[in-house]
Amino acid sequence: MHRTGELYGQFQTLEQQKESATLGMWVFLITEILFFGGIFMAYTINRHAYPTAFGVGGNMLDLFLGAANTVVLIASSLTMAMAVWAAQTSKKPLVTVFLILTLILGGVFLGVKVVEYKQKFDHHLIPGHNFDITYCSRNPAACHLSDADLIKEKKEIKEAIEVENSADPEGAGVTALNAHAQLYFSLYFGMTGLHALHMVIGAGLLLWLILEARKGRFDANYNTPVENIGLYWHFVDIVWIFLFPLLYLINRHLA
Amino acid sequence: MSSTQPPLSPQPQVENQLPREHYLNATYGIRSWLLTTDHKRIALLYLISVTFFFFIGGIFASLIRIHLLTPGGYLVTPETYNKLFTMHGVAMIFFFLIPSIPAVLGNFLIPIMIGAKDLAFPKINLLSWYIYLVGGAFVLYSFATGGLDTGWTFYTPLSSIYSNSAVTPAVIGIFINGFSSILTGLNFIITVHTMRAPGMTWFRLPLFVWAHYATSLIFILGTPVIAITLLLAGLERMFHMGFFNPVYGGDPILFQHLFWFYSHPAVYIMILPAMGVISEIIPTFARKPIFGYDFIAASSIGIAVIGFIVWAHHMFVTGQATYAALAFSFLSYLVAIPSAVKVFNWTATLYKGSISFDTPMLYGLGFIGLFTIGGLTGLFLACLGLDIHLHDTYFVVAHFHYIMVGGAIMGYLGGIHFWWPKITGRLYPEYLARIAAITLFVGFNLTFFPQFILGYLGMPRRYHDYPPEYQVLNVMSTAGASILALGYLLPMIYLTWSMRYGKVAGKNPWPATGLEWTTDSPPLTENFHETPVVDWEPYDFLHRPELGLLGATSKKPVPAHGDD
C-alpha cells in the first residue's frame, strides 16, 4: 500500500501524478454538473408549467433556515480554501484546524437539513405520505403559524386554487394544487436529498483528510488530496448556491 | 539507438517462442487476477464478463426470433414477449455493446499505444470492473425475479408506475453500471492528456486513441444524465413522487428528453470505438498510410459533439413542438457528415493499396459496407415525413442492428482478431476465421435486411404477433439469425483453442505500425522494456521498409506535426 506523497508506478514524475489527479477531479466534477443538471432540467420544466404551485410550495420552506444554511456552507468553503492555503504554505497545524472547521460547518448544515425535513414531515409535506398543501393553513397551531402568517398563507392558497381552477375548469382546484405542489416537493426532496448525500460523502472525505493531516502529511511539496477534495467541496457549495434561490426564493414578494 | 526506427527491446523476442516473461505469467493465482491493477489483465476480465452478457442477450434474441417464426405467437405469451425484447436490449446495450471495445480493447491497448506503463488510475480501472459486475448482478436479479417488460427505453409512466415487472432492481443495476462507464471514460481522458510517451504528440496518436478519447467525452458528459433520469424514475416508482406522472402534473415526455439526451450519444459510444478499430485495420491491410488522418481524428470529435444535439429525433411522434422537431431533424442530417468523412477516407485509403483479405480486413470491409447502409437508413428516419411512417416499425430495428451488429460488433470482432496475437502471443487459425467472418456476414444480412422491408411494409416493432402476409420475411430473418449465431460461435471456439495451440505470433505478425507492435507478444506487465521515444508519424508505411510495403523507402526526417 502506497503512502501518500510517493510516486505511483504508472507515473514517470510527481508532476505528472499531481497533474493527473487534479485533472481527474475536474473531469469528475463535470460529470457531477451533468448529473445535477438532469434534475435541474426536471425542475425547470415543471416550474415553467406550474409557477403558482411552485410559489406556494416554496413559501412553505423556512427562509431563515435556508439562508442560514447558505451562510454556513459558504463559510465552510472559506475554511476549506484556507486549509489548502495552510497546506501550500506548510502551516501543518493550521491545515488540521481549518479542515475540522470545515467539517463542523458541514455538520451544522446537515443538522439544519434534518430539522427542516422533520418540519416537512410534521406539516404533511412529504410526497406520497398524506401530502396536504393546505394542512398548515387548517392547523396553524401544529405549524407554529402566527395569526399574520396564517392570514397570508390562506390568502396565498386561495389565490392559487383560483389559478388552478381557471387553468383547468374540469379539475378540482385544491386537488390540482395539491398535485402540483407535491411535484414541487418531490423535486425539493430529490434535489436537496441528492445534495445532502454529496455532503455526507464530502464529510467522509474530510474525515479521512483530517486523519492524514494530523499525521503532518500535507505541506508545500505535497497537498494534492487537500486541493482536490477542496474542489469537490466547493462544487457541492455551488450546487447549494443555486438550490437556495430556486427552492426558497420563489414568489416571496407575493406572500 | 537509431532515431529513424522504433526502438527494439534489449531481448528481442525469438520468433517461435513466447517471451519468457509477460503479463500473463508474471504472477499466478486467482487473487493476482481479481486484485490486479494491470490494464491488460483487467481488459481480459472485461472480455469474459461482456462475453457472458452477450450470451444472455443472445439467448433472448434467439427466443424472439423463434417466437416470430409464425404469426399467432405460439412460443411465449405476449407479456413474456415484452420481457424478451426488453431484456435483450438491456443486456446487449448496457452490458455488452457500451463496454465492449472500450473496456476490452481500449483498456488493453491505449497505454501501450501511447507508450505508457498503464492507465493514469489503475485502481480505478479495477474498480470500474467491479462496479460493472455489481450493476450486472442487479440486472440479472431483475431478470430472474419477474423480468422486465418496459422496453430498454423504460418509458414512463409504464416503468415508473404501471409495470408489474422487476423494474427497480434493473434501474439500480443500470445506474450502478453507469459509474463503470464514467470511471473508464475519466481514466482514458486523463491518460491521453498526461501519460503520453516523449514525442507522442496528439497528431501522432493512433486513430484508435482519438476514437476512444471522443468516446470518453461522451461517457463523461452523457452517462450522468441517464443516471439521474433512472434515479428519478426509480424514485417515482418507489416513493410515488410525481416527476413523470400526469396525475400529478408530471410529464412523460420530460423523461424521454432526459433519457434520449444520454441514449442517443450512447449509440455513438457504441460505434466510435469500432470506427477506431477500422481506422487501424484498413491501413494495415492496405499497407498504406491512412488517407486524411487529421480529418478522421477531427470527425471523431465532431461525431461526439454533434451527437449530443440530435436526441429528440427519437421523439418525433410524441407531440413535441414542430419547431423543435425541425431543428432536431436538421441536426440529425448534420451528424451524418463526419461519419461520411470517415467512410470516404477509409475508401481512399484502400485505393491503390496493396490489399490482403486477412480476417480483420474482412471484418473491416464488412463494417464499411454495413455501416454505410445503417447510417443511410438513419437519414431516412431523420426525415420528419418518412419517420411518421417508419417510427416504431421494423425499419428502425433493422437500421440500428445494421449499425450495432453490422458496425459495432464487426468492429469488435475485427479488433479482437487483429490484436489477438498481441494479447495472447498466438495466432488464431486464419482460414477457419475467414469462413466464420463470411458466415457472420451472410447470416447478418439474411437476418436484418428482410426487416427493412418488413418495416417499410408496416410491421410494428415490439409486437408479439403479426399478420400472416409478413411470415415469409420473418422466417428469412430467423433463418439468418441461426447462421449469424454460428458466425458468433465459431470464433469463440477457435479463439479459445488458439490460446493453447495457436502458432506463436511474434511481435508484429501482420505487420502493422503503432507502438503496440514494437513490444513483445504478449507484452510485459510494464508494456515496454524501456520507455519509447517517438519521432515518427503514424501509419508510416511509406517510410518503413521493414513493414513490407513494396516501394517503401527509409525514413526521411519529418517535422513534428503538432503539440498538446
Next chain:
Amino acid sequence: MSEHIVSPKLYFAVFAALMLGTAITVWAAYVDLGRLNIVVALGIATIKMTLVILFFMHGKYSSRRTKLIIASGFFWLAIMLVLTLADYTTRHPEPSRSQLAPVPTLQSEAGSLGSV
C-alpha cells in the same frame, strides 16, 4: 511546484462578496420584479458561482486546459436546458374538446374500402 498561492486576504474578500450576494438575493426576493425575479436570482447565483470557481477553486490560476474543461461542462448543461426548453416553450396548448369542430365521418359505401 509552480503553484499560485492565493492569499487569505483575497479569500476573505471573496467570502464577503458571497455574503453580500446572499443578502441581496434574499432582499430582492421580497421585491416584486415580475418575471425579472428569477433572472435576478439566477444572475446573482451565477456571479457567486463564478467567484467560487475563479478563486476558491483556483480556476483563474489554472491551465487553459482546465478552463476549457470547466467551460465545456457548463456548455453541455446549456445544450440540455436550451434544446429541451426549445420543445416546451414552442408548443401550442391543445384546444379543449369543446372548442374543436366536429370531425367529419366517412360515408361507408358498398364496394369502398370501408370506414376507417
